[in-house]
């Protein structure tokens with residue numbers, strides 16, 4: 071959902087589309103539609119800058135403030151998992 075490169079899912083973090091929100095599905099246990107994003111600064115940036123905010127993998131769109139929230143949480147995760 072960031073760089074749109076195809077990659078192995080285990081190298082990426084899953085975002086799950088819940089009925090009223092999009093959650094970060096670190097354990098990949100949430101059902102429903104999901105999109106994958108690399109846990110890398112470049113990909114988070116691209117995800118933030120996406121023009122339409124519409125993500126086919128999620129079957130919905132994310133407005134900028136939702137994306138900012140998700141990216142803030144992911145950036146925190148990135149900081150605590152520096153070895154990734």
Ligand SMILES: [Zn+2]
Pocket residue numbers: 072073074075107108113
């Ligand atoms: Zn990426």
